[in-house]
Amino acid sequence: MSKYLPFLFLLFLISCGSEPEVTLTEEEIDEYVEECLDTSVVYDVVYGLRFSKNAESYQVNEYSLNDTSVLFTTQEVTETSTIQIDIFYKDSLPVFYKELRYDYPNGVTEMTERKIYLGNQIVQAAYERKAGEDEDINDKEYTTISIRYDQLDFQRPKDAILQKGDYEMKYGEFLIINPDSYLILENDKSGYGIALFILQGDMLLDELYGNPEKYRGKAVFAHHEFMTINGIERMIYRGGIVKETD
Numbered sequence: 001m002s003k004y005l006p007f008l009f010l011l012f013l014i015s016c017g018s019e020p021e022v023t024l025t026e027e028e029i030d031e032y033v034e035e036c037l038d039t040s041v042v043y044d045v046v047y048g049l050r051f052s053k054n055a056e057s058y059q060v061n062e063y064s065l066n067d068t069s070v071l072f073t074t075q076e077v078t079e080t081s082t083i084q085i086d087i088f089y090k091d092s093l094p095v096f097y098k099e100l101r102y103d104y105p106n107g108v109t110e111m112t113e114r115k116i117y118l119g120n121q122i123v124q125a126a127y128e129r130k131a132g133e134d135e136d137i138n139d140k141e142y143t144t145i146s147i148r149y150d151q152l153d154f155q156r157p158k159d160a161i162l163q164k165g166d167y168e169m170k171y172g173e174f175l176i177i178n179p180d181s182y183l184i185l186e187n188d189k190s191g192y193g194i195a196l197f198i199l200q201g202d203m204l205l206d207e208l209y210g211n212p213e214k215y216r217g218k219a220v221f222a223h224h225e226f227m228t229i230n231g232i233e234r235m236i237y238r239g240g241i242v243k244e245t246d
Helices: 002-017 026-036 155-162 203-210
Strands: 044-053 056-065 068-077 081-090 093-103 110-118 123-131 170-177 180-186 193-197 219-229 232-243
Touching: 026 081, 026 093, 044 155, 044 219, 056 155, 068 155, 170 203, 170 219, 180 219, 193 219, 203 232
Parallel strands: 193 232
Antiparallel strands: 044 056, 044 193, 056 068, 068 081, 081 093, 093 110, 110 123, 170 180, 180 193, 219 232
16 A cells, blocks of 8 residues: 555545645735825826727727736727626736726616625636616615626627737728728628728828729727727727738
8 A cells, every 4th residue: 555655645645736726815916906006106008999880889908917918998888878897817817806987877877886706717706786867876884696607798898908819800801981981890690890090091001092802801909099089989990910810
């Protein structure tokens, strides 16, 4: 029996190491989130494209330090709701998920706030509170809710930032509404698309415009910025590259 002890001990270590380990308590996560939100912290920020589908829109911003993602903020707007989600990361793993949802049934506003504490791909604890239109949600107490880790979508914000998957944009057409011109990129499978306002042409635009059939359906990684022109916020084209679909 003794000759198997080293082997059994190794199996024990492996089995222990395979279990998720919660390294931060709820209080420590709260402190970490406060540190992340400190206005003195200077982040590298990627402002994502604002993707549209019918009356819906979806946009993600990414905040990083030393090339490491710290926070993804998302906003999704539909005909009946507005959903804001903040996902905080530490050591490349999500540790805190906050959701603020506004629903508009029958012309009134209902608010739902969730905060979910995470650790090594498990949900430690999840809380929720609700408020009606004439109520202050900060006056409401949180109640415990049950939610699984696999019910939270951490890949969607990353895909939106990287313009992958449902958010891989492909050349569609140029839309000209004198005196304005737009580059239209779209994803037929997901239904999402973008309209980039053209302030200045470049070689890529000339190539797309001159050879529409060659490039129609080709994936284009777009660069942009948001700018207010004549009181309207526009998504401005700032260059791009044609890439092969993965």
